[in-house]
Amino acid sequence: MRRTAGLVALAALPVAVLSVFFVLPVSGMVARGFWPEGTFDPGQVLDVLGRPRTHRVLWFTLWTSTAATAIAVLFGLPAAYALHRLAFPLRGLVRALLLVPFVLPTVVVGVAFRELLGEGGPLGFLGWDGTPAAILAGLVFFNTAVVIRTVGATWESLDPRPAEAAAALGAGPWTVFRTVTLPALRPAVVSAASVVFLFCATAFGVVLTLGGVRYASVETEIYLLTTNLFDLSAAAALSLLQLLVVTLLLALSARLRATPDGAVARGVSRPRPLFPRRAARRPGPPAYGDVLAALSTLLLLLLVAAPIVTLIVGSLQRSGGGGWTLDNYQALGGTGEHDALLAPAIDALVTSLRTAVDATWMALLLGGLVALVVTRRSHSRSERRIRGVLDGFFMLPLGVSAVTLGFGFLITLGPLRSSPLLVPIAQALVALPLVVRTLVPVLGGIDDRQRQAAASLGAGPLRTALVVDLPIVWKPLLAAAGFCFAVSLGEFGATSFLARAEEPTLPVVIFQLIGHPGAMNYQMALAASVVLAAATTVVMLLVERLRVPSAGAM
Amino acid sequence: MSPLDHGLSLDHVTVEYDGVPAVRDVSLELPDAAVLAVLGPSGSGKSTLLRAVAGLEPAAGTISWDGRSLAGVPTHRRGFALMFQDGQLFGHLTVARNVGYPLKLRKVRGSAASSRIEELLALVGLEGYADRLPGTLSGGERQRVALARALAVEPKLLLLDEPLSALDAGLRERLAGDLARILRESGTTALMVTHDQEEAFAVADRLAVMRAGHLVQEGETADVWARPADAETALFLGYARVLTGAAARRVLDAARAGTQRAGTQVAGGEAAPVVAVRRSALVVDDAGVLTGRVLSATVTPDQVRLKVDVSGIGELDAVAGPHRHPGAGDDVRLRIDVARIAPVPGRDVPDQ
Numbered sequence: 083m084r085r086t087a088g089l090v091a092l093a094a095l096p097v098a099v100l101s102v103f104f105v106l107p108v109s110g111m112v113a114r115g116f117w118p119e120g121t122f123d124p125g126q127v128l129d130v131l132g133r134p135r136t137h138r139v140l141w142f143t144l145w146t147s148t149a150a151t152a153i154a155v156l157f158g159l160p161a162a163y164a165l166h167r168l169a170f171p172l173r174g175l176v177r178a179l180l181l182v183p184f185v186l187p188t189v190v191v192g193v194a195f196r197e198l199l200g201e202g203g204p205l206g207f208l209g210w211d212g213t214p215a216a217i218l219a220g221l222v223f224f225n226t227a228v229v230i231r232t233v234g235a236t237w238e239s240l241d242p243r244p245a246e247a248a249a250a251l252g253a254g255p256w257t258v259f260r261t262v263t264l265p266a267l268r269p270a271v272v273s274a275a276s277v278v279f280l281f282c283a284t285a286f287g288v289v290l291t292l293g294g295v296r297y298a299s300v301e302t303e304i305y306l307l308t309t310n311l312f313d314l315s316a317a318a319a320l321s322l323l324q325l326l327v328v329t330l331l332l333a334l335s336a337r338l339r340a341t342p343d344g345a346v347a348r349g350v351s352r353p354r355p356l357f358p359r360r361a362a363r364r365p366g367p368p369a370y371g372d373v374l375a376a377l378s379t380l381l382l383l384l385l386v387a388a389p390i391v392t393l394i395v396g397s398l399q400r401s402g403g404g405g406w407t408l409d410n411y412q413a414l415g416g417t418g419e420h421d422a423l424l425a426p427a428i429d430a431l432v433t434s435l436r437t438a439v440d441a442t443w444m445a446l447l448l449g450g451l452v453a454l455v456v457t458r459r460s461h462s463r464s465e466r467r468i469r470g471v472l473d474g475f476f477m478l479p480l481g482v483s484a485v486t487l488g489f490g491f492l493i494t495l496g497p498l499r500s501s502p503l504l505v506p507i508a509q510a511l512v513a514l515p516l517v518v519r520t521l522v523p524v525l526g527g528i529d530d531r532q533r534q535a536a537a538s539l540g541a542g543p544l545r546t547a548l549v550v551d552l553p554i555v556w557k558p559l560l561a562a563a564g565f566c567f568a569v570s571l572g573e574f575g576a577t578s579f580l581a582r583a584e585e586p587t588l589p590v591v592i593f594q595l596i597g598h599p600g601a602m603n604y605q606m607a608l609a610a611s612v613v614l615a616a617a618t619t620v621v622m623l624l625v626e627r628l629r630v631p632s633a634g635a636m
Numbered sequence: 637m638s639p640l641d642h643g644l645s646l647d648h649v650t651v652e653y654d655g656v657p658a659v660r661d662v663s664l665e666l667p668d669a670a671v672l673a674v675l676g677p678s679g680s681g682k683s684t685l686l687r688a689v690a691g692l693e694p695a696a697g698t699i700s701w702d703g704r705s706l707a708g709v710p711t712h713r714r715g716f717a718l719m720f721q722d723g724q725l726f727g728h729l730t731v732a733r734n735v736g737y738p739l740k741l742r743k744v745r746g747s748a749a750s751s752r753i754e755e756l757l758a759l760v761g762l763e764g765y766a767d768r769l770p771g772t773l774s775g776g777e778r779q780r781v782a783l784a785r786a787l788a789v790e791p792k793l794l795l796l797d798e799p800l801s802a803l804d805a806g807l808r809e810r811l812a813g814d815l816a817r818i819l820r821e822s823g824t825t826a827l828m829v830t831h832d833q834e835e836a837f838a839v840a841d842r843l844a845v846m847r848a849g850h851l852v853q854e855g856e857t858a859d860v861w862a863r864p865a866d867a868e869t870a871l872f873l874g875y876a877r878v879l880t881g882a883a884a885r886r887v888l889d890a891a892r893a894g895t896q897r898a899g900t901q902v903a904g905g906e907a908a909p910v911v912a913v914r915r916s917a918l919v920v921d922d923a924g925v926l927t928g929r930v931l932s933a934t935v936t937p938d939q940v941r942l943k944v945d946v947s948g949i950g951e952l953d954a955v956a957g958p959h960r961h962p963g964a965g966d967d968v969r970l971r972i973d974v975a976r977i978a979p980v981p982g983r984d985v986p987d988q
Contacts, residue, residue, distance in 0.1 A: 241724075243720050243724045244724045244726060246687075246690070246692050246711070246718065246720075246724075247718055247719075247720055247724040248726075248737070249691075249692070249710075249711040249712045250690050250692075250711055250712070250714075250716060250717055250718030250795065251712075251717055251718075251737060251738040251741065251785065251786070251788075251789070252712050252713075252715070252738055252741045252742065252789065253712050253737075253738075253741050254710075254712050255712075257712075257741060258712075261726070261737070262726060265726075265728045266728075
């Protein structure tokens with residue numbers, strides 16, 4: 083009885099918050115679709131779903147997400163191998179650099195790719211500007227990091243001995259990979275691919291900045307329908323469709339992730355030197371696979387660096403291409419050409435930082451409670467079932483696009499709309515699954531007998547937590563905080579709905595700047611993007627220094 | 637040293653991890669169809685040596701097979717098979733597909749493959765297990781499958797890394813016997829590393845002892861057993877004590893007194909003032925020449941284990957037959973079982 087009471091007490095706050103700020107907005111959005119005039123009328127939803135434009139948008143979302151996922155996996159696998167199984171100079175730096183895109187704000191990536199692929203850009207000759215290819219490139223740029231992180235962590239901890247046993251039985255490197263390594267990696271690959279697909283299918287900032295009105299995904303279409311066309315019931319219908327598809331996808335990937343025997347052998351492996359010393363050469367010819375993986379990683383590094391470097395260079399150029407200058411950065415103190423902004427960009431940066439701090443403590447508080455509730459050992463079947471349901475419940479924000487969430491806030495939480503806490507709350511909900519996924523493996527990995535041992539020695543619950551849990555958890559907690567902060571700084575989907583006009587965040591300002599005419603505004607957008615990117619990158623690199631394997635791996 | 641025409645030769649092999657040598661300058665020969673056990677405590681470098689032979693660790697020096705150097709030959713082209721301590725079966729494949737894995741690699745397919753798989757499963761006593769997944773097998777069964785898989789393509793050399801250590805005692809004994817039989821029946825050349833001397837004695841006909849990366853002794857199993865190279869090796873081989881000086885002399889004299897009556901010889905007596913004694917080297921016998929006072933007695937099903945303060949030597953282990961019950965404080969006479977002592981050529985005896 084006391085256990086159940088404790089469970090309820092711990093779960094109460096997160097459940098309440100999620101109910102008010104997630105379930106209510108999303109169900110309000112659903113209701114808006116089905117009860118447009120207060121009476122049940124599914125006709126409008128069906129009507130929207132029958133529109134040719136809807137079909138086009140849906141098809142575009144599906145194929146770009148599929149293609150981007152495939153390419154990201156294709157680039158990510160060799161890089162995961164090279165970065166986690168090979169030893170070479172500067173490996174740590176390369177690893178950190180390749181993970182940077184993951185936390186770059188979507189709007190920044192959009193701007194960087196426009197600068198790279200646009201007319202006069204270094205890759206302008208490709209003619210990709212304004213085509214689906216640019217969107218694909220942006221999506222791949224983002225999500226390869228997810229594949230590297232998720233698969234790399236598994237690969238690194240993969241027991242090397244089955245592969246050695248296979249080699250000793252006569253299997254060549256490729257056969258070993260195909261018949262032993264790949265099956266062991268499958269759960270990680272499936273899980274990475276499904277998360278990447280999810281991110282691609284709900285990508286907002288990249289598609290909006292690179293696709294404009296011509297190429298819309300479901301996500302950007304919802305935005306356009308709401309803000310430009312005020313067709314709220316059509317937007318609701320699309321949100322509903324997206325919710326459905328995403329839920330289905332999550333269920334499907336959960337099934338695919340299960341391995342036949344349910345267990346993957348874990349071990350430790352020493353990374354293999356890419357450039358072995360002459361004295362003690364590994365038997366056999368140079369491992370062509372290793373060289374190939376290293377080259378592919380190098381290529382990836384160049385592809386990741388290209389838009390970022392172009393962005394930085396662009397931000398330091400005088401508008402119209404007249405040499406180097408810091409004017410663009412100085413202009414951030416103002417409101418832009420033709421007063422494109424309501425407030426100086428520098429104020430937006432301050433707003434962004436303040437919002438991120440709020441979002442971070444909220445997400446940590448909620449995520450910490452959720453992780454505690456989910457990982458405590460269950461004493462009965464019903465208790466276990468309750469924990470399972472809660473676990474799934476708190477993952478829901480992962481499945482609902484930020485735009486849907488923002489839109490839902492907009493239509494259901496009318497009285498609160500002027501509250502400055504609304505934006506951080508929305509951002510905290512977006513970051514919540516990330517916090518939970520970082521903390522749960524760590525907390526779950528603590529042997530419950532350690533707590534029992536502490537308790538049997540006379541430690542109360544609080545003291546047990548201090549002695550057993552805290553020393554293991556503080557690093558992941560810090561990493562989760564960093565992630566939250568970075569995500570919140572760059573969050574654009576929900577924020578674009580909710581940010582008050584006089585208090586925009588930096589991503590919103592960047593989007594406003596590139597939407598306004600004037601060369602100086604565009605240059606300012608570049609400078610603002612660099613500032614934002616620098617902020618998130620610094621946070622990300624600090625997180626990376628903490629070396630928490632589960633951080634950012636879904 | 638010129639490498640063997642048939643079999644494995646190691647010539648001054650050294651393996652380093654990050655500049656720290658794990659195997660130092662080991663030279664060793666393993667003729668065709670022999671079974672060699674490399675015995676050593678953990679951290680002695682024996683597993684590293686095995687991995688170097690398999691081609692999994694870069695090694696300096698020469699490793700050759702049938703007189704040809706294996707430098708530059710990658711693991712999968714060596715034609716060896718490696719069996720790990722915990723089998724390392726592929727968890728996603730059934731027993732039959734695990735055993736068939738090396739066959740498939742060599743393009744053995746269809747009925748030829750399935751009959752070979754059946755034959756191998758019969759050899760290791762696992763008929764009818766073909767469709768099971770490794771996760772559903774017991775530890776012993778998994779090791780048998782791993783052995784069948786390793787033998788599937790008749791490897792030139794079978795490398796066994798502590799093949800039985802993960803099993804409980806009874807099973808280990810039984811499987812060791814099976815392993816010895818299977819290796820002899822299939823005429824397989826095998827190199828096994830283990831820290832368990834009983835496992836080594838049960839399976840191998842040659843023994844190599846490693847310590848701190850060095851090869852300290854190598855030879856026929858019985859020879860190594862009877863003549864340990866030094867005191868530390870003797871202790872590792874299961875000898876309870878290593879005696880020096882007067883104590884050693886007294887034990888040797890007593891042994892000689894016994895053998896004169898029995899008509900056998902005590903090896904190396906005069907030259908070696910160091911002698912290793914097993915726990916059961918001293919036997920309570922009224923005709924014995926040594927005397928002592930019993931300090932403690934423990935009854936086991938087969939015999940009575942004693943601690944005896946032997947006059948002129950000090951505290952030693954001894955045994956008495958199950959029909960005798962000497963108690964603490966009793967005075968007893970003791971004889972030496974010469975098969976259970978060994979002269980040791982070494983000078984530096986470790987503190988006990």
